Amino acid sequence: MTDKPTRERKRGSGAQYVYDILREEILDLVLPPGSPIDENQLAERLSMSRTPIREALVRLAGEGLVTPLPNRSTVVANIDFFNLHTFFDALTLMYRVTTRLAGEYHTSADLEIIRSRQEDFARAVERQDALAMIATNREFHAAIAEAGRNSYFTGLFCRLLDEDQRILRLYYSSFNDQLPKRYVGEHEQMIAAIEARDINACDRLAKAHADQIVSQIQSMISRGATANIPL
Template sequence: MPPQAVLSDKPKPASQPRTRTETLRARLADEIVSGVLEPGTPLDEHELANRFGVSRTPVREAIRQLSASGLVRVRPHRGAVVALPTPRELNDMFEVMAELEALCAGLAARSMTVVERRALETLHQDLRVLVHKGDPASYHDKNEAFHAAIYAGSHNSYLSELTLMTRARVAPFRRAQFRAAGRLGGSYSEHDLIVQAILRGDQAGAAAAMRAHIGIVRDAFRSYAETATG
């Protein structure tokens, strides 16, 4: 088990709030997808609480959330263990994610207001700065805001809610792929195609660019996972 690492209480920017549960979930997810915590490893709540310097409540909630992504298997009366979705299960999740996000992007190209389009451009430029800084953690956080802006820009609240829910399940895998060499620059270039299609009101083009982007994200995670665990 890695050494104790107390979770930081440093305040997050208002646009990117992160609770102790969210921070813990991200840390554990990173260790699972990178192979530090191998499938079958028991996750003891008391041990994890001591290691990260938190109470058992955020640990319990983080384990519950990781279970929804297939990274943890909770066994009744026997505790939780590390697990990973099968390649088929992961592919199924990304396939649905790609179609939902493509639909959001297409509708955003048709429905986004001028103010929303300008906000999306600003987020896109913020991501460019983070590419030059080589900061995958901050890029991941800003990337979530970028995609969320497109979901909201679809002006379909049910679709936005469904897409956010699905994104939460694949979030650990999307986060991990940013560690692959050259991935930040690649992600930004893919985003640029999406943004330009949305700005010119190209519904079909925005949907196609987003669908291709999520497919590349899936393949990038696969490559990262093979390198990290192989």
């Protein structure tokens, strides 16, 4: 159903394999926030011992995607709706600083990647594929951050984009309105500003884009349009 437990795997790849699977299932809300992660069950499903599974869990805990309860089972990290404003603050600032730095340090190769990601996003919008929009939008901004070449910022930004993806998935049915098309245009403007190395325009556009996204999330939440979560 999910993943065939490949019999032979290269030595050293076990923990990474578990990490990738768990990470994806957490971000896709296959494992909803708060749900416990059973080490034994996972070990059996992936046909390996608990050691690499524990290593993956420790790594995920370091990124804040799971919360280890001492002497009790590790659970998928909850989304802290009470302190969402701190999340929005950090997300907005990282949008701005990564786009600025992309304007400063990008190469033509970076621009190609960014444009390619933007095409992916535009196609997802045309298809009205909400899940693909979330994923491709994330990749688009991650590519911009990469072009900024500051690993401290890209690291935090990617963590924030992960959290963002989980929140958006919670409400993704709301994506079938006219907003995404606006995002396509905003993305185009950002690309142009980056290419022109216009730092001020990068900052202004990134801030406007972030504000758009923040207010969309806020309206989603206030509407309470929770979509696909069984719990």
